[in-house]
Amino acid sequence: MTDVPRVELTDAAAELVRRLHEAHGPLMFHQSGGCCDGSAPMCYLAGEFRTGASDILLADLTVRGVAEPVSFWMSKSQYEVWSHTRLIVDVVEGRGSGFSLEAPEGVRFLIRSRLVGT
Template identity: 80%
Template sequence: MDEETPRVALNPAAAALVRRLSETHGPLMFHQSGGCCDGSAPMCYPEGEFRTGGSDVLLGELDVEGLKRPVEFWMSRSQYEVWSHTRLLVDVVPGRGSGFSLEAPEGVRFLIRSRVIGA
């Protein structure tokens, strides 16, 4: 993947939800682990609420129009190894996701769509 291609981005619906969640919760972050079920979905937290460390990779900072600072997107290193050849797009769809992610009470959930780079 070239330097110009972002590793992760938000589609317009996800960006609108991030703006709305930020109004209530302040600065935000995403983390995607490698667990089963909702554990492999992107989780949205207040910035700093999820502790990252050496087992995580910062995929990028998402610039969202209207927010004062970018939203970091982290992924567990083991998950990154599986998805390293893809570009990720964060989407939002109807349905209830994890109770830990901020969008859960909204009746929607974040979802990753991916595209293989170079294919």
């Protein structure tokens, strides 16, 4: 199971990441499970969200057409609950949090998940 990615992007999410990267530059995701769209990963400029000892890096995502990896961080407390899953970043219509870069696009990132090993 070590070769199973912990985080992956759907084709639609990868396309949105490419567009956001073209408009803003290097990106990162953080999923905190906090008050603002807790089930939605927030997309920021790389380094804009300060990670610390309460966060873990789950993946450096390779996105075709984006020069550098897009890091995906999660709070340790949320990871304890989701550690048995593979996270799939997708895009759905509708506005999410105003903190995430895709908010003005009329879409939002959303996490779908699968049990590891399925």
